[in-house]
């Protein structure tokens with residue numbers, strides 16, 4: 001049972017738990033995102049990250065999401081924002097380089113990890129950070145899915161440390177940090 005995000009989009013923003021906003025804010029603080037930074041928000045949904053980032057004095061914020069209704073809803077809530085209906089598993093080049101590329105609460109919906117690492121490498125500044133964050137830990141997410149009877153063909157909805165480390169080695173990222181204590185947080189830096 002995969003979600004149909006076109007159907008979910010209309011009520012998505014209303015149903016986001018408060019806890020997710022707290023985790024998003026914590027992640028943004030941890031990354032020290034602020035004044036003058038360029039941020040790419042991947043699989044942005046209706047703009048949870050933008051609700052926090054809009055007050056940070058960013059130079060540039062771009063959101064992408066594959067679901068047109070999510071993009072519509074994002075733009076209804078935050079008119080005039082740069083939100084694009086794009087598939088991040090397809091090769092993409094943006095008109096600026098980013099300091100941060102973030103996939104928040106969406107990694108279980110991606111299959112082609114090589115594509116997302118390649119896109120992130122190609123669109124980051126040298127020294128920029130690629131971040132994958134999830135409001136549940138790996139075990140917490142599996143347990144949640146078991147409880148709600150969510151069936152997926154993926155054994156690991158959040159990639160393992162081994163997979164992430166291999167992807168970093170292959171795609172030119174270093175300074176890897178993985179924290180799966182209170183929520184899932186993976187961060188790496190474009191070093192090549």
Ligand SMILES: C[S@@+](CC[C@H](N)C(=O)[O-])C[C@H]1O[C@@H](n2cnc3c(N)ncnc32)[C@H](O)[C@@H]1O
Pocket residue numbers: 005016042043044045046047048064065066067070086087088089104105106109110
């Ligand atoms: C669980 S929602 C999370 C949305 C938002 N980040 C949040 O936390 O509210 C997952 C999102 O991933 C998007 N998505 C799934 N596959 C995608 C892809 N290949 N490229 C871009 N967005 C994608 C979906 O359309 C959906 O909006």
